[in-house]
Amino acid sequence: MFNMIIAGVGGQGSILASHIFADAAIRASVANGDNDIKVRLGETFGAAMRGGAVASHVKIGSDVFSPFVPEDKSDVVLGLEPLEALRVGVKYIAPGGIVIMNIRKYESVDVKTGQAEYPSISDIIGSFKKLNANVITLDATEIAIKAGTAKAMNVVMLGALAACPKNPVPRKILEEVIKDRVPSKTIEVNLKAFELGFNKVSEDLRK
């Protein structure tokens, strides 16, 4: 069984990223002839279109039934935003799991109006270490801008995920689904974003 949660803020594209990943997982199981493999994708998001906390749970396996990952059972947390990575990670990351985190902050109204504090990035990383999780960080927003648009940050993060040994879905199939699911005019930019995210994490892991 493989469990992952993608955490972010409404509008960052975490829902599209989770659908790409779940769809790719189904195609991979069909390609392998694994008829027993089931895929579930559960989403929690606020009432608003934009700006609220969003978490997408993806589960792959033969004994998967419900759409949500239990506490302390997420193999990977893909954090599109640091505070959201922590919000989800503290509850769900499994001991020994991996947190892949975009370090670009998206401040809440609570923080902007001075009614709440935003923890520092080093504090967030330290917190994950205390939970026995491994942390990979990258400025995925910057990488996405290099690829052509900041909006492709979610796909940079999928590329980063694809570079991790824990990822169960072949890179080729992920790229195939990206082509099918992103707006046709943005396919090239998104594939570039995926590649840059993949390369960044591959290099970091080699070091």
Next chain:
Amino acid sequence: MNIVASNKTNEKVLLMGNEAIARGAIEGGVEVVTAYPGTPSSEIVETLAEIANDFDYYVEWSINEKVAFDIAAGASILGARSLVVMKNAGLNVAMDTFMTLPYTGIKGGMVVVVADDPGAHYSSNEQDTRFAAVYAEIPCLEPANQQEAKEMTKEAFEISEALELPVFLRSVTRLSQASGDVILGEFKKPFKKIGFNKHWKMPYRWNVYGPPGPVNKHKWIHLQMEKSKEIIEKSKFNTFTLPANTNIGIIASGLGASYTLEAISELGLEGKLAFLKLGFAYPLPEEKLRKILKDLKKLIVIEEGDPVIERQVRSFAQDIFTEIEIFGKERRQILNPYGELNGDCVVKGISKAIGLQLKENQKRVNIKREIQKKVSPRSSTLCAGCPHLGTYWAVKKALQDRKGVHIVNGDIGCYEQGGYGVFSHKINPTDDNSKAYSISSPYEILDTIYVMGSGIGMAMGQSQAGYKDGKILAVAGDSTFFHATLPAVVNAVYTKADITYLVLDNSWTCMTGHQPNPTTGINTTGEKTKVIDISKIAEMMGITCIRVVDPYKVEESIQAIQEALDFKGPSLVILRRECALQVQRREKHKNPQTFIDRDKCTGCKQCLRLGCPAITFDNENKIAGIDSLLCVDCGLCNQICSFGAITLKKGNNYV
């Protein structure tokens, strides 16, 4: 192409629960589809509307759930297969016909899909509408996953026709809004054989009062439900495993069954428990129930929502199996009778019932508790450039100039966020009779929120009770205006209620995903249609003080609201400006031209009080900023900055 319209039979694809229900309807040969949008149900009809041209059914977003229900019923008594979809609260609106239609029954299969919202993620309450199916005495299906959601929808048409009764399909947020692997089936061609026979099989068939009258028609429902027993007993959706030598059993339905299967494996109890998985929440398969209860000492009931099945099981067991201890959400309580289920609480509940001790890593629990303190809340916000931001700024300013404790009654739509508060803002309640509070953001402006259309009614009640401590206002959106407030507006004029009604007209039903409505100019499938002007309707209903204003124009909006507040009697302000997200999607806004003049910004944070997510603040340098990924150049912050520090790059205009 939308995957729901795919003709690749037997292909395994990823479908959202709502898409699976839409697919099931087409595989069941649906002919008429109606709904009013409401999260978590909206994608069912959104999908069916998107692919309508590929198939031979009629689909519409109706004005409200009652109208949607009546349309589906009208089609069904002619023999057409119909599907009507709504959220939990929507059923309350449709309740009148819903309770009465079973008396005559139907002819063409009629499936009523209601998506409940345990956890109240997108709803005013957690009501369990399975009670309504029991109340109306019609069968109630409850899918456990996306595949079942599709199969059950398809099968529901058959059951409905076999019993000549509407069939209820109850979904929940975590099924409708979640996705899973689904194997596609074949499409069924619609029958297209409609006809009308006033005395079809029975005298005065479609007239509850026609002889032999409502009591006999009620009796007929009971005869039909007696017939349903055979269908329920044989149904592939009710399955059970009964290992030898066990005296502990679980009955679980819907998503509860999915959590239970995972909990059984987590606790290593495979093959050690009797397990009845129910696909029907009503009526129950009594033969299967008898078999499973026979040797049990303990029975655990796990269901999403209220103890609907638990009560039926207890009532069934009380005469025959008096010794069984029944665990669930009441009496022997192992699960909360509020909130939603999850894998962890089901594991804990089962353990508690059977006396298993769960190991807990106390050290990790403590570490998590410490880290949790650092996770600050993220309040939800309106979108950057949302016209409601301008409206609420103007409301705040208009009320600030008047002494008193003013009441702003809210309603349901994106603008309800005007009452969500800032999550990290601590509130100290008092027992003063009337008390005014300062408003620091648009998220604190609405004082009451209940359900669609209740705001204006509440306002009238406050006016008629003689409230004099301040002004009385009500707020609603364009879709809500048509859905639930038309009778209330007439009532206000007729009774001379002294209230100010603000209609926030942004031309779309936004919160549920931008469905069109009578103010949009297009219909459900995108064809052009007449725009119905709210101000003209209000005028014909007899409102004499009507102002129409653009909420992007701050001073004009304040002025219009002031005039309405000064008017004695019912007044109306229509704040009209299309949803900024829809404009963005259509016009592909380029890089924003709004910027902060660093020399002029004093760091006063006035602009932050607008509540726009595109406005940022640099705490180190005490200076505001604009998030270029979000800003749409609406110009609201430019108008509220007292220092002229927010402005446009040369040669550009605000929208």
